[in-house]
Each structure stands twice: as structure tokens, then as C-alpha cells.
Amino acid sequence: MEFPDDLRYTNEHEWARLEGARVRVGITDFAQDALGDVVYVDLPDVGAAVEAATPFGEVESTKSVSDVYSPVAGTIVERNPLIEDRPELVNEQPYGDGWLIVVTLAEGASLDDLMDAAAYRSFIEQTEA
Numbered sequence: 001m002e003f004p005d006d007l008r009y010t011n012e013h014e015w016a017r018l019e020g021a022r023v024r025v026g027i028t029d030f031a032q033d034a035l036g037d038v039v040y041v042d043l044p045d046v047g048a049a050v051e052a053a054t055p056f057g058e059v060e061s062t063k064s065v066s067d068v069y070s071p072v073a074g075t076i077v078e079r080n081p082l083i084e085d086r087p088e089l090v091n092e093q094p095y096g097d098g099w100l101i102v103v104t105l106a107e108g109a110s111l112d113d114l115m116d117a118a119a120y121r122s123f124i125e126q127t128e129a
Helices: 027-033 081-085 117-128
Strands: 012-019 022-027 038-042 055-061 065-069 074-079 102-103
Touching: 022 027
Parallel strands: none
Antiparallel strands: 012 022, 022 102, 038 055, 055 065, 074 102
16 A cells, blocks of 8 residues: 655555645545545546545445535536546546646645644544554
């Protein structure tokens, strides 16, 4: 299981990568593994506002449908165009081509409240215990 050091993590198993004033968002390797084969991803339109710790979409797998939570507050400026035709990218490359959205940060928003890789790894180990 991967825990890239350049990402921040939520306790709902999303990751966030800061790219200037924008944040790329996806679900973690742990989340995609727990979900099983992803068959559909429902994402909001570009321009939609998102709030930290609030659902913004859904990931449907062969096992279940799960909400996806925004790690930050802001506005969606990009949706992954590959996901619509190839939702399995969420499983195959959760930290690469399987990303979901890009958000511009709302004024005052930051990634400071999110876990770093070491904290997220510890969180997962406690969850599985």
C-alpha cells in the first residue's frame, strides 16, 4: 500500500496534492482497495463550490457506492476527463491518472488540517487493528 510523502490525507481516505493555489484530489490506495473494482464515478461540474469534509461526489464499485469528501474548501476548476470512460483508473493509478478533481482554494483555506503520510499510515494501521 502506498502513502506518497508529497500528499496530505483525510480520515475519509481522500488525498490532496497542493499545486500552487490549486489542489488535486483523489481517493487513496487504501480506499480504492477497500472499494474493489470501480465501475462509475459521479463528479460535480466545473464551477461547483466544495466545502472541506463535505461530500462532493460518489464512487461506485462492484461492492458499494461511497461518498467522496473534499479535503478543502474551494471551487472545482477541473474534472478528470479520463475517469468518465475509464473509471478503473481509480484502482489502477489512485495517485496518478486516477485523480478526480482540481480545486482552487477558497480564501483562508489550506491543507494544514490534513494528515501527512506518516500520520495517515498510522491512522490506517489503527483502523485495521
